[in-house]
Amino acid sequence: MAITRGVLCGCALLWPALAWAAPPALSSEIPRLRPLTTLAAEFVARGLDGSPTFRSLVERIERSDVIVYVELEHRTPGAPDGATHLLNASRYFRFLLISINQDLAPADIVAMLGHELQHAVEIADLPAIRDAAALERHYRRDGIVELRTGCVCSEAAREAGRRVRGELAGPQTDPGGDDRRAGGA
Numbered sequence: 001m002a003i004t005r006g007v008l009c010g011c012a013l014l015w016p017a018l019a020w021a022a023p024p025a026l027s028s029e030i031p032r033l034r035p036l037t038t039l040a041a042e043f044v045a046r047g048l049d050g051s052p053t054f055r056s057l058v059e060r061i062e063r064s065d066v067i068v069y070v071e072l073e074h075r076t077p078g079a080p081d082g083a084t085h086l087l088n089a090s091r092y093f094r095f096l097l098i099s100i101n102q103d104l105a106p107a108d109i110v111a112m113l114g115h116e117l118q119h120a121v122e123i124a125d126l127p128a129i130r131d132a133a134a135l136e137r138h139y140r141r142d143g144i145v146e147l148r149t150g151c152v153c154s155e156a157a158r159e160a161g162r163r164v165r166g167e168l169a170g171p172q173t174d175p176g177g178d179d180r181r182a183g184g185a
């Protein structure tokens with residue numbers, strides 16, 4: 001499978017000063033999934049359009065206390081193709097950043113997004129995880145440690161990526177030029 005390098009990784013970071021919080025009355029109105037660029041938004045839309053698994057993951061996130069930013073970026077050789085970072089936690093929300101290698105094939109970008117969204121759901125389901133150290137401990141204890149990279153992952157995330165990839169390959173997928181155009185280099 002193409003999805004073998006999605007990681008939560010030692011890439012989990014804690015950025016110290018996001019003190020923003022919203023009162024509970026507003027919390028249900030705040031969008032949880034937040035692509036940071038037009039390109040990231042296009043791939044999120046592609047996942048929502050083509051994959052029931054992707055939609056289900058987003059629906060779960062929208063009912064949670066995690067705010068998930070999504071970015072695409074060029075990666076240096078050897079860097080993981082996907083990562084989920086825990087940035088910070090406020091009183092009402094936890095802030096995650098999903099980062100995906102934009103040089104992947106378009107369908108693989110969406111599948112990797114699905115993989116990392118599963119990690120976001122896993123974090124959402126564990127309210128005690130509020131910093132990078134707790135995240136690291138959890139996955140090293142209950143997850144999968146990839147010996148080659150030292151990154152941590154979960155079987156559920158790998159399966160989510162495989163399912164999204166398979167659903168995209170189904171009858172709803174447009175095999176035309178858009179896929180090739182959107183993939184970057």
Ligand SMILES: [Zn+2]
Pocket residue numbers: 006007008115119152153154157158
């Ligand atoms: Zn993973």
